Amino acid sequence: MDVFEREKSRVAAFYDKKTGSYQYVLADKATRAAAIIDPVFDYDEKAGATSTRNADAIARYVDDEGLKVEWVLDTHPHADHFSAAPYLAEKYGAPRAIGEKVVGVQKLWKDIYCLPDLPADGSQWDRLFAAGDTLRVGELDGRVLFSPGHTMASITYVFGDVAFVHDTLMMPDAGTSRADFPGGDAHALYRSIREILSLPDDTALFVGHDYGKDGRDPMCMATVAQHRADNVHVKDGISEEEFVATRTKRDATLPLPALMLAALQVNIRGGRLPDPECDGRAFLKIPLNRFEPVDEDE
Ligand SMILES: [Fe+2]
Numbered sequence: 001m002d003v004f005e006r007e008k009s010r011v012a013a014f015y016d017k018k019t020g021s022y023q024y025v026l027a028d029k030a031t032r033a034a035a036i037i038d039p040v041f042d043y044d045e046k047a048g049a050t051s052t053r054n055a056d057a058i059a060r061y062v063d064d065e066g067l068k069v070e071w072v073l074d075t076h077p078h079a080d081h082f083s084a085a086p087y088l089a090e091k092y093g094a095p096r097a098i099g100e101k102v103v104g105v106q107k108l109w110k111d112i113y114c115l116p117d118l119p120a121d122g123s124q125w126d127r128l129f130a131a132g133d134t135l136r137v138g139e140l141d142g143r144v145l146f147s148p149g150h151t152m153a154s155i156t157y158v159f160g161d162v163a164f165v166h167d168t169l170m171m172p173d174a175g176t177s178r179a180d181f182p183g184g185d186a187h188a189l190y191r192s193i194r195e196i197l198s199l200p201d202d203t204a205l206f207v208g209h210d211y212g213k214d215g216r217d218p219m220c221m222a223t224v225a226q227h228r229a230d231n232v233h234v235k236d237g238i239s240e241e242e243f244v245a246t247r248t249k250r251d252a253t254l255p256l257p258a259l260m261l262a263a264l265q266v267n268i269r270g271g272r273l274p275d276p277e278c279d280g281r282a283f284l285k286i287p288l289n290r291f292e293p294v295d296e297d298e
Contacts, residue, residue: 016040019081020211022220033138034067041084055084074098075166076154080257083271095126099155106268124270149189166208175233180251186244201225255294
């Protein structure tokens with residue numbers, strides 16, 4: 001766990017090595033109020049087993065620090081891990097939120113999974129945020145940017161000199177996240193990123209993933225100024241057309257995330273597992289031959 005001290009806030013970053021995901025606890029130094037952002041619910045695909053290992057590590061930190069969790073936030077419906085938002089929200093009696101366009105993602109994927117009874121109205125969350133909406137964590141004022149591109153529902157949470165940009169940007173040496181999932185859009189991603197990079201230069205941008213580029217250890221934060229100077233995909237001077245060409249070429253070489261077909265059917269339910277069918281157990285559905293395999297050696 002890494003801790004970042006900012007003027008009014010403290011950000012603790014928790015890394016899930018299995019999925020390369022970063023999960024965060026944002027705390028207001030003045031009041032000890034906190035928000036948990038993008039927590040992971042562990043899933044072992046070989047055993048089909050879930051666990052709360054990551055979420056419990058976050059909860060231990062919250063409890064040790066005496067924090068009061070006021071929100072459990074997701075930036076978007078994740079394609080590579082299950083969300084632990086329901087587990088942590090229930091534990092702390094906190095509301096869960098995501099971007100309002102999650103309704104579009106639900107509509108898209110309920111057809112892909114053939115889940116006609118799944119309500120595609122966002123009712124699985126307590127609050128759906130639109131662009132410009134505000135929220136508070138203790139005395140920290142937050143606001144929401146609509147940041148589509150990686151998914152059609154992605155949002156960014158900005159709290160003063162800190163922003164949670166999820167899978168729009170990656171660290172500057174890795175560039176950006178893919179835009180080729182159903183509902184993704186490289187043009188939209190570029191514009192979302194330019195909006196994020198118009199925040200003040202010293203804003204700390206916390207990313208959703210890092211895999212440790214070229215042997216360096218995984219990292220999760222770079223400032224707006226660092227991205228504008230060094231981001232290999234979107235530093236200042238790179239045009240939308242250049243970015244879209246780079247992003248599209250790269251996306252064509254990427255296999256789908258190993259857990260995508262398992263994860264999205266859980267995450268469009270707000271992170272809840274499907275209802276039990278037999279023996280108290282839930283089952284996942286996999287749409288066969290809906291997606292093309294990508295040959296990684298080509
Ligand atoms: Fe993602």
